[in-house]
Amino acid sequence: MTGSHDFATDRWSLFDTVTDPTETTDLSAEHPELLADLVRRWFAEAEANGVFPLDDGAANRITHLRVPWTAWRSEFVFAPGDRIHEVSGPNLAGGFRMVAVFDDALDESATGVLAEQGDWNAGWAMYLADGELRWVMAGFGGPVEVSAAIPAGTTALGVQGTASPEDLELVLSADGARIGEGPLGRPVPIAWAPDGAFLTVGYGRPFPVTERYDPADEAPGSFVGLSVVTGAPPPLDLEAELERVMRHQ
DSSP states (O other), X not given: OTTOOOTTTOOOXXXXXXXXXXXXXXXXXXXXXXXXXXHHHHHHHHHXXXXXXXXXXXXXXXXXXXXXXXXXXXXXXXXXXXXXOTTTSOOGGGOEEEEEEESSOOOTTOOEEEEEEEOSSSEEEEEEETTEEEEEEEOTTOOXXXXXXXXXXXXXXXXXXXXXXXXXXXXXXXXXXXXXXXEOSSOOOSOSSTTOOOEEESSOOSSOSOTTSOTTOBOOTTEEEEEEEEOOOOOOOHHHHHHHHTTTO
């Protein structure tokens, strides 16, 4: 990346963070003795606190990933156009309830992506197509989904997901009434990608979760927003989770 260096070629800088809090002026050439003293002190503290050996290779960074890296908040409210990184977004692995709300009744021709996270390697999406509400999850083995016809006059669409170690059971609803249900036949992963996956609301990214929707097809103009409530996190098998998220990298 532009501006980055490996440890072997990197250089130390010196800033006066009182008068220059944004660190725009490097004073290392003006005060080499002070810089050298601070560098010596840094190495002494690093040695005392077990920082060495330093390794800036990709393999070392991966082994220090903290999984799961999400904050495990339980309630979220999103608006159309929102884009949220996995670190700050909902983690669905403990089960969830999500509701999409509209300020006008949906008709049979309504199409579009209500929410999407990840892609066809690993991800999920809630979308409208062919007069149906569909919720899809992709991963090793391809995408699987549950769908149901949308009744005329609907202004709220819900998806309830009950998670287990082997499966995700979905119940689809319209205005609080059940319209469809079914298992996906696979569990929800704790993380979608090693570096996180963005959740987009009201639109999709160029690489969709399934080819059954067009990622350029945005949610209907009547889409007001999406609320998500998540369950408690499941037990974590760190080795298995790291192996899974790295499978497609």
